[in-house]
Amino acid sequence: MSEGFAVALALPQLAPLLILTFLSGMVYGFAGFGAALVFMPIASALIDPVLAIAAFALSALSSLFTLVPRAWGECDKTTTILMTLAATLTLPLGVWLLRVADPVLIRIAISALAALTLIVLIRGFRFSVRPGRTSSAAVAGAAGVMGGATGLLGPIVILFNLSSGDDARRIRANTLVFLTLGSLFVLPQMAAQSVLAPLAIWLGILMLPAYAFGGLAGRALFNPERERLYR
Structure with missing residues (x-):
C-alpha cells in the first residue's frame, strides 16, 4: 500500500487533479450535484477512467461529514433511501461494464453523457413523469448502471x-x-x-481534502431563496 501512495504522490497529473477535485466539490456543495460532470470528462482524459472513477468516489466520501449531516435533515428520507437501494442493486452491472469495456469507449461514454446532460439542463428539459415510488426506483436503477460504468451517477436523477x-x-x-x-x-x-486498485485508494485519499474544502466553499454560496437561479 505504501508503494501505491508513493506512485499516487508522484503522478504528473496530481496537481491538476487536485484543482479539478476542489472545483468539483465546490459545484457539488452549491448545487448538490454536478461534481462528476465537472471531474470525470477531464480526469478520464488525464488518467485511466477506472482509476479516475474509483479515486473520485473515494474522495466524495468527505461529503458524509461536510455536507450530508445538514442535507439529511432537509431531504425526503423515504424517497432517498428507496432510490439509494434501487441504485445499489444495479451498481454491480455498471461496474461490470466498466471492468470489461474498452477504456476508450468508457471515455467516450463519459464525455457524451456529460455533454448531453449539460445541454438538456441549459435547455430547461424536465421529465413529465411526476416522482413516485415506482418512477423513483426505476430512475435510480438506471442511474446505478450509468454510475457504475461511467462514474456519472447523477444525470438522470438530477x-x-x-x-x-x-x-x-x-x-x-x-x-x-x-x-x-x-x-x-x-x-x-x-x-x-x-x-479498486491500491493506487486508486491512495489517490482518492490525496484528493479527499480538496473535495471536502471545495464542498464547504460551495455550500457557503448556496442561497435557497434564489429558487429561479438554482433551477
Whole structure:
C-alpha cells in the first residue's frame, strides 16, 4: 500500500487533479450535484477512467461529514433511501461494464453523457413523469448502471428531481444525499470486481481534502431563496 501512495504522490497529473477535485466539490456543495460532470470528462482524459472513477468516489466520501449531516435533515428520507437501494442493486452491472469495456469507449461514454446532460439542463428539459415510488426506483436503477460504468451517477436523477414540485433546498438535499451514498456503495462493488486498485485508494485519499474544502466553499454560496437561479 505504501508503494501505491508513493506512485499516487508522484503522478504528473496530481496537481491538476487536485484543482479539478476542489472545483468539483465546490459545484457539488452549491448545487448538490454536478461534481462528476465537472471531474470525470477531464480526469478520464488525464488518467485511466477506472482509476479516475474509483479515486473520485473515494474522495466524495468527505461529503458524509461536510455536507450530508445538514442535507439529511432537509431531504425526503423515504424517497432517498428507496432510490439509494434501487441504485445499489444495479451498481454491480455498471461496474461490470466498466471492468470489461474498452477504456476508450468508457471515455467516450463519459464525455457524451456529460455533454448531453449539460445541454438538456441549459435547455430547461424536465421529465413529465411526476416522482413516485415506482418512477423513483426505476430512475435510480438506471442511474446505478450509468454510475457504475461511467462514474456519472447523477444525470438522470438530477433531471428527475428537478421535475418535482419540491423547492430548491429539498431538491439539493435529496440529490446530494443520494449521490454521496452512491459513492459509498460503489466502492465495495469495485473492490468485489477487482477494479479498486491500491493506487486508486491512495489517490482518492490525496484528493479527499480538496473535495471536502471545495464542498464547504460551495455550500457557503448556496442561497435557497434564489429558487429561479438554482433551477
